[in-house]
Amino acid sequence: MVRSRSLDPDLGSALVGRADVVKELNRFAHNACSGHACSVVVTGPAGIGKSALLRVFLSGDACRPATVLQGACEEGASGEPFSGLRALLGPIAQGAPLEEATRHALRALAPGALTGEPPPAPAVQHAFHDLHCRTTHALSRGPLVLALDDVQHCDALSLRWLDFLLRRSDDLPLLVVLTQQSEAAALTHRAPAHHALAALAAHCRTTTLRLGPLTETDVAEVVREFFPVPAAPVFVARARAATGGNPRLLGRLLHELRAEGAGPGVGGADRIAETGPRVLARWARELLDRQPPWVGEVARAVAVLGERDADHVGALAAAPADVVEDALTVLREAGLVPGGGYLADDAVRAAVLAPLDARALSGLRARAALLLSDAGRPAEEIADHLRRLPSICEPWMPGVLLEAAARAEQRGAPETAARYLYRVLEVDPDSVEVRVRLARALVETDPPEAVGLLREALAPSVDVRTRARIAAQFGTTGLVARECSVSLDLLEGVLDALDAEIGPDPVPADRELRTLVESVFLIVGSHCRSTIATTRKRAATMTLPEGDTPAQCQKLAAMAVLTALDGQPPEPAIKQAMRATSSSQLRLKSWTLINSAFVLGLADRTEDALHVLDRLLRHGRENSAVWTYALALSTRAGLHHGLGALPDALADARTAVQISGAERWGETMVLPRLALASVLVDRGEAASAERLLTSTEPVWREQYVWTYHRYLMARGRARHALGDGEGALALFRECGRSLEEAEVRHAAYLPWWVEAACVLAELGRAEEAQEPAAHGTRLAREWGTPRVLGLAALARGVATPGEDGVELLGEAVRGLAASPARVEQARAELALGKALLADGNRLVAREHLRAAASLAQRCGALALGQDARGALVAAGGRMRKMTASPLDLLTSMERRVASLAAGGAGNRSIAQSLYVSVRMVEMHLTSVYRKLGIAERAQLAAVLRPSGVREVRAPRSAPRPDGQG
Template sequence: MVRDRGVTSFSNSTLLGRTDELETLNRLAREARWGHTGLAVVTGPTGIGKSALLRAFLDGGGCRQATVLHGLCEEGASGDPLSGGRGLLGPTVQGGSPEGDALLALTPGALAGEPPHALAVQRAFHGLYRLAAHELTRRPLVLALDDVHHCDELSLRWLDFLLRRADGLPLLIVLTQQAEATALVREAPAYRALADLTAGRRITTLRLRPLAETDVAEVVRQFFPAPATPAFVTRACSVTDGNPRLLGRLLRALRAEGAGSGVSGADLMAEIGGRVLAIWARELLGRLPSWAGDVARAVAVLGEQGTDHVGPLAAVPADVVEDVLTVLREAGLLTSGGRHLADGAVRAAVLAPLDGQALSGLRTRAALLLSDAGRPAEEIADHLLPLPSNPAPWMPGILLEAAALAEARGAPEAAARYLYGLWEVDPESVEVRVRLARALAETDPSEAVGLLRGVLRPGVDIRTRARVAAQFGTACLAARESSAALGVLEGVLTALDAELGPHLSPADRELRTLVESVLLIVGSHDRGTIAAMRKRAATMTVPEGDTPAQRQKLASMAVLTALDGQALESAVKYALRAARSPQLPLRGWSLINSAFVLDLADRTEDALDALDRLLRHARENSAVSTYSLALAIRALHRHGLGALPDALADARRAVQICGAERWGERVVLPRLALAGVMVDRGEAAGAEKLLTGTAPVWRDQYVWTYHRYLMAHGRCRHALGDPEGALALFRECGRSLEEAEVRHAAYLPWWAEAACVLAELGRAEEAQEPAAHGTRLARQWGTPRVLGLAALARGVATPGEEGVELLGEAVRELSASPARIEHARAELVLGQALLAAGDLRAAREHLRAAADLAQRCGALALGQSARGALLAAGGRMRRMTASPLDLLTSMERKVAGLAAGGAKNRSIAQSLYVTVRTVETHLTSVYRKLDISDRAQLAVVLRSPGVCAERVPREASRRRGQR
């Protein structure tokens, strides 16, 4: 029989990882020569290298002065009496001798199936003993019996017989034994004989362990000519659990696929490793008793959560279950330290012998077992989902309960999985459709829209239709199908008024308010309907904000009121009332719209608080789409404050999340936020590359993305030296906003950008038109930010001393606002104007202020311009760089400051109200950004000049924003 054996298949010169065990056997051989009879058992799972170790020992120097007799117990040999003894001593048997006649009498053919007579056994034992004793008189004797777990009982009894008579003789017996095989045959006679053989005498047991990672690396080196990457070696070690034979199969399979030991091989490791493990599992179960397969299949079906019920499902006693689990674990088929299968391919291989009916029956029994044991509904439902779509009457209730539990713990994808199972059973159920659409709202809004559209039928109760219409509207907005929702919402509002009349109950009034709020939200996103929505909102009664729907309506009215650009106090009042009701159930759009208005009003702390609450809620409920959207909005807000490291972190995280989701391509705002930050960080080329992927056909339909895209792209073109292209984009932004009747000075101040570009092109008179337009809007809104921008636009459009005075006004207004980057820009423009007027001293003062502000914000491009102008004015300043400190977020700065001061991670976590794991994550990020490795280096970096000064303007700007 051809067998794939051990480590020596990799190298003829090295026995990897077995040096200690080989030395132990050599020592036993030396002791045997001195008359110390020895017995050694080499044990371990299949493929661990037992036979390879035995061969290396027998071929090595330890056995050179001894007679070596080596036998192999073939599978199925347990029914052949004394087959093991014949395998060992057969070559020494002389034809026609008494010993040979005794052995011949014990062959299965001679006995014709009858048990051997005791006298015959005794003669054979003595005959074999005489053969062994004869060899021992000549020189030391080493008897090596491989795969002793297949050995017949009589051979093992004879070895015991020999050892009891060989005390003081130069004899060493070495056996190799498969650990998993013996674990499953404890009642077999051969097992008892082996136990008797090893009991009551000095025995050396060598249990072979898996290869260490360094040994795996050496094996990989022998397979592949190119050096292996650390990731390749680590994954190979993980997949095979250091089993030499399994490792050899994996590496051969990878080589057959043409993969090397680099990145490509590491990437293929999981797929190919799964296939290799599946074959390994089939081979192992084919050698084991049938009930071992029953246990393995029960493990495969029950999975990680149901391992306590493997015995009842497989109808096998608990102690036998543990034996089988030990076998599977030793073979590398169970997770390390766990009780479930290590790989999906292994699971499929284990279940492959079952047909569909048998597998369904096994899964049904598993579900019933878990139900009787009182396990959570989600565990039970996981066994029901793969069943055919004609379930027993008790199954739909389990699926509904499981979906509710998944929703409650913030797992919408799991809830959707259970609800899909119900929908297949009852596709007409309104309740199932609505709940499934709610679960899909964050992950697949297009699918949610299709499900809800099937419920919006005239025959459905009006209250049900109203609830579904509100859900339909927000799903359409997420799916970029808002035009489809407006007509539905209008129709439902009309039907509500017609069917319920003017005197509504509190519940019906809340329902109508909910539909109305969604109509305002959806309508305010479309360029073609936002003006009509603003007029409609102006005629509505302002709600108190005592219910979730009222808060959502208030927040929408706040946005529409603010975009008119005049009623600052009313818009802020609505937004604060909508955002400050933490005791009510939270609706995402209430906080998104409130934060938007509060940001326009320079209420920075209130806006950040609303966004932070939304992020916590989204994280707790696994609302991935809402979370990425809130991150992008917070990035835009922080960018406006000049907190570029924080904005960069938020924007990158939002883009990363979207990139990992199938709906990510349609979400534009994270990329727009990131591009805007990159321009100010001096990375305009990268920003433009990012923007090239944000031009789907629907982009110009949406107010909140189209105009921000135009602004971001215009600033990008300007930074890349294309002022004319930038000017065209700014003007397109203004034209489109005017067409949509969005007239707000602070929302995308294209007019200020256009005026600055025109002045730069020497067209100051032309710049007066956008400056006048912006000034009119700014005076209506009246915050320091927009008043400062208006003064800046008028200043660049006005020559001479009057222009310098206007620029000074811009600096004063913006210094009182939270807009630090705009303040830095105003300082730069004023400094450049003073430089042109010949006032070098005043120019240097403002240019240095611009450079300092820009550096603190992390606005490298602006800082470089300020430094260049400062040098031209005769000032001195070190070269501007993208300091790694500028890349730290506010939380990273807090953690780094405490760590540098000597605080331990647990103490930092307690003081900041976060977990220790969060502190570790932040410190890892800080070390990476600062290119350091420990706290001592951190303290040195944070003590460098300018670091502490960073905190003062930020806090000051927040206080100014509050005022």
């Protein structure tokens, strides 16, 4: 029951982070040796290093002049009288003669003496006085240090005697040092020794020292003792975060990492996320095993409920309020409570709940759910417990799950809503409504599953209006899941059935429902290569909606796409797209925004298109709509590419590829890879672009108008950049043939004809190039925007030799300069410069070639820029070499913001110096991190300065950095 500890000579590591405490203890020892008796209580949670600190102190120089007696109290010894003193003062008795004056003390300290029954008061008094005499005799020979470890397990008589001794030793060289576990100390008022320990701690000569967690500097020093190589800062930070700076827990973590072969580098830091929870879980079980059973009951209630108030925890643990408060204090002292404590970790919670079998745990969760329901807690809190039950067995449970699913959908958490709805579907597998809601929750994350649920919901018994709503949902979901043909057949049949049901003069609700189904029919039909022509014909017979409701806006945007594809002047299509997105009051559907942005982009209304896409991206973020978000990013990448903002296009495309690639449906979404490949070609990475394109499954790219022809164009441009002119020409012609077959005749949408003309001209077949140039010119004059007219002039210019060709290329430069198409303008400048050079006009040729190179460099079109620079050098001009540095991805404003941030300026300071908002600075920094592939502000300096980027400093009058961002 009682043990004595010998001094450990190798105690250097225990000093880490504790030098100040040891210094304080040394001061008390010097005072005691000078004849000023005192006591110190060292307290802290388990594993914080109390015992190690005590050994370091006792083996130090401050205690050398003194007689040191050390002991420790064992768990369960508090009921044995004088058990603490038996460990502490045993050596005095064992070495003393059996004199009459000390017989009571010797009997009290003999092994097994006074066990069980409390000794009578006279015997206690005799023992106290005899022990005091014996100790005073020892003090007469020199200083005495009494050190008792783990006094939370000490008996009351031993503590009373220590207080007795201290009060009678004012001028004696005595130091009493006690260590106490703080979480166990929270329960001392329930132990017999409570009053004795409180009296001792309250003594005027007693000082309490509390040990805190190790700092990051301390942790780094401990890590150095474990590993021979320097530790990465991230390893130290994560190790401290995982262990809370608890030395014993830190030691266990480091031991386990070393045993697993993990070092203190970045890789080892990543392993902490896996190893740390296992170590914590074992630690939590050990801590709770040493506590009274009711502490474990409260801990399990906290593990189930999370961070709740004591009333709920007490009700679940079936414990009174004072017991709960004591237990929570214990858990808090041990670092186990939520809100930053270990019990917030899933592995630790599982370890705390491990003693319960499946039935007991299920019962505990069910009681927790009912308790929270009766308390009026939010439905999602209750549903989190219900979804973990093996069965939803009570009548009230499905209603809570349905309400929780609705709340989750409202806050943009569809996956959470799906988890709740799956549990409801177990109870009511025939529910059409639940299937439809579940499919809506899954459309962005698991489209095939959503389509399957909707197919099951379309039972023959379903009424026509419900069937129409399901069909509309099936249509948009089918686009994501690549079920176009099935969707169209279903929608067509539903439209006929709905017309028969609602008649020629439907009520407003039926009219809106029909408009919804029509809008989805147009959206789906305009995507399929085999149906776009018939869909356009059907759209021509439809009435143009006003755009006063979400369904009308969706139909209006779909009709705007089909109107634009007619190739006539863009104004009608622009008007429809703008009207579809003009309402700020309506919650517009995703397809309304994506189709409108497409039309506005075709018409060079790029600012309006980008504004619409920003709305769609915001919707995607707020609703965790991953598929929609990736689609919007891909579309915006195409717009940025067309504007010549290749850094932004590259960032958007890469993000879209990364996001979609992480999803189960990633292989079916081709557009992000097509957008990225197109940008890579202009960035001079045609080989990478082609590898990306060949990795796409043909079944996913060839079925749809908007992916197949983009694929052909991107692959053709990659082939051309790689030197395969004939292969590129074949792909461009296939693109034109397929578009013609689908009756998509639009100059601005994938202008294959200008690509084909340029390739033919390079191959020396200028006469043959006139055919695609004439085709493009005819389409361009119908659409009439400066971009397509400039491209048409470029196609005719490369197909026309001599001065006429030069004149046409000059017309192309002027037309494209009046458009937003900066890369195409640079391309026209290059073609004009080469034509002038071939015509012998080297001086003017150099001007255009230099303009082409400069413009391409500013856009980030490195391949085009290098081509222009090569031609310029060949013409006798000079120009600095172009690089493919990641910094080329940054816009001018992003460079300025990044440079200021790298110099130490805070976001507010940067905003004031650049006359922009703090929010704008945050947005620019986020973009910079994404483009440069870094994670935090501290990495900026290392990326920017070695590359020769001039640092921009904030004005001296600007406020000091506030650390934001």
